[in-house]
Amino acid sequence: MRGVAAVVFGLAALIWPGLTLAVLIILYGAYAVVDGVFAIVAGLRVGSGTPRWLLLAEGALGILAGLIAVFWPGVTAIVLLYIIAFWAIFGGLLRIVGAVLLRREIENEWTMALGGAVWVLLGIVLFVLPGAGLLSLAWLIGIFALGAGITLIALALRVRGQRSTGAGGSSRVT
Numbered sequence: 001m002r003g004v005a006a007v008v009f010g011l012a013a014l015i016w017p018g019l020t021l022a023v024l025i026i027l028y029g030a031y032a033v034v035d036g037v038f039a040i041v042a043g044l045r046v047g048s049g050t051p052r053w054l055l056l057a058e059g060a061l062g063i064l065a066g067l068i069a070v071f072w073p074g075v076t077a078i079v080l081l082y083i084i085a086f087w088a089i090f091g092g093l094l095r096i097v098g099a100v101l102l103r104r105e106i107e108n109e110w111t112m113a114l115g116g117a118v119w120v121l122l123g124i125v126l127f128v129l130p131g132a133g134l135l136s137l138a139w140l141i142g143i144f145a146l147g148a149g150i151t152l153i154a155l156a157l158r159v160r161g162q163r164s165t166g167a168g169g170s171s172r173v174t
Contacts, residue, residue: 002038003156005031006149013142024138025080029069031145032087036062054098058091078130084141085126092119108158115151118144 009031013024036059043055065087069080095116099109122144 002035002042003149003152003154005034005038006145006152008149010142010145010147010149013138013145016138025069025073028080028084028141029066029073032062032066032069034066036060036064036066051098051101054094054101058094058098061087061091061094081126081130085123087123088119088126088144089123092116092121092123095119106159106162108155111151111155111158115148115155118147118151 009027012027039055039059039062043052043059046052046055065083068083093116096113099113099116102109102112122140125140
C-alpha cells in the first residue's frame with residue numbers, strides 16, 4: 001500500500017505540475033501521513049526478529065512531517081522544501097538500514113535499499129538546490145515518488161512471493 005500511495009502521489013505531481021503551493025503542501029502532507037500510518041501498521045505487524053523500531057520511527061517521522069505541512073500550509077516554499085528534504089534523507093536512511101538488517105530474512109532486499117537511496121538522493125538534491133521553482137520541485141518530487149513507489153511495490157511482490165511459496169530467508173545461501 002505504501003508503494004501504491006507513493007506512485008499515486010508521484011503521478012499527481014507529474015500530471016498537475018502547476019499546482020499552487022498550498023495544494024502541493026496539502027497533497028504532500030496527506031501522502032506523508034498515509035505513508036507514515038502504513039509504516040507504523042507494518043511495524044506493528046512484523047514478525048519476531050525483524051527490526052520493528054525502524055518502521056515505527058519512519059512512520060512517526062512521516063506523520064510528523066505530514067501534519068506540519070497540513071496544519072501550517074502557509075509556510076514558505078523553502079521551509080516546505082527543507083521539511084521534505086529532511087524527511088526524505090532520514091526516511092531513506094531508515095529504509096537502507098532496514099534492508100541491511102533484513103538481508104537474512106528476505107531475498108532481493110536491494111529493492112528496499114534502492115528505494116531508500118532514491119529518497120536520500122531526493123533529500124540531498126533539495127538541500128543543494130533550494131532555489132528550484134515550484135514547477136521543477138513538483139516534477140522532481142513526482143519522479144522520485146514514482147521511483148520509490150515502484151521499488152516498494154517490487155519489494156512487496158517479492159515478499160509476497162516468498163510467503164506463498166513457503167521460501168524463507170533461512171533457506172537462502174549466504
